[in-house]
Amino acid sequence: MAKNLAKDAGKEAIEALGWWQTHRFLIYRRLCQISIMACFMLGPTLGILKGNLSSSLLLDTIPLSDPLIVLQTLATGHIPEMTTFIGVAIVVVFYAVLAPRVFCAWVCPLNMVTDLAAWMRRKLNLKASYRWPSSLRYWLIPVILIGSAISGTTLWAWVDPVATLHRGLVFGMGAGWILIVLVFLLDLVLVEHGWCGHLCPLGATYGVIGSKSTLRITATNREACTKCMDCFYVCPEPEILKQPLKEGDRRVMSQECISCGRCIEVCPTKVFEFKPRGAQQIQVSTKSPSITK
Structure with a gap:
């Protein structure tokens, strides 16, 4: 799927999940x-x-x-x-x-x-x-x-x-x-x-x-990523999302994450969620999509 325009970030999520789900954390x-x-x-x-x-x-x-x-x-x-x-x-x-x-x-x-x-x-x-x-x-x-x-x-x-x-x-x-x-x-x-x-x-x-804090945004369902780039558009620290969407740890471990939850909201395929740091990690797929900004 081709990436969306920055000005349309969240539009697909609204259509798929509804306005409230796309703005609840906000x-x-x-x-x-x-x-x-x-x-x-x-x-x-x-x-x-x-x-x-x-x-x-x-x-x-x-x-x-x-x-x-x-x-x-x-x-x-x-x-x-x-x-x-x-x-x-x-x-x-x-x-x-x-x-x-x-x-x-x-x-x-x-x-x-x-x-x-x-x-x-x-x-x-x-x-x-x-x-x-x-x-x-x-x-x-x-x-x-x-x-x-x-x-x-x-x-x-x-x-x-x-x-x-x-x-x-x-x-x-x-x-x-x-x-x-x-x-x-x-x-x-x-x-x-x-x-x-x-x-x-x-x-x-x-x-x-908060570098060792408990609650982390996690790309639990990263195999569903469509590369629409909406999460990157709305994130105040977009660089921190690259690694969790690739192979390896699915958690956003960077201390620069502000835990706003916008990446969770604007994703139409529900790739991200808040998850306790110690929660058992899902088996990593070797076919995870390659994400670049």
Whole structure:
């Protein structure tokens, strides 16, 4: 079967499986992101979630801390309170056990902005003007830590668009909209999946944390692959899908997977599914299709 056009990604799945099956994880993710934002907004009233994504208190009892912020704080030479260490331990254990980069697809409010940019890029058939190495985000982490040590401040907090958008939605955006628009234009015009796939150091941090996590997207039914390429079109990290669709391990083992489930939704032949990492692997066929982007 010939590959589909990028702007038509998911169309076959809608015809074969229906609209809900083709968008269910997307809807779940939006509900999750909006619900978390609502909990922060209503924090002073309901007391469910107080603070922000950098540091918060759940039910007035459970501390939650951003691992990258804590690392920057330590780099400045300051020692956080014990509750901060407890908060970061809870966050690290949660994301280390669950699935790769769950924060990025299910919690981060900026994901809605970058998803919109990716959707518009496909519909308008825009081509990337530049190509950046995906490893750039990992190099940003030591740069940020060194900068924090030199400046004596949590340097990234000043320019982090994730924190800016979250603070803006809860407390008022002001000039912060400029930074969010720049991220949107970066993804739309300059670099395909530029922010989430190449630049975001917080996503890289959660990628490292979740590298051994339990739940994995798995090409259980890869023999049914028709090479339509729809999964590659919608995936923020398309390179990670190549190996599971070839011979060998069917699981997406890359820590760069954001566990969004879009590849599962848009596949009309149900090639992919979420599966526990320790689940018994299906016998690999030597006739699996060769997939190239």
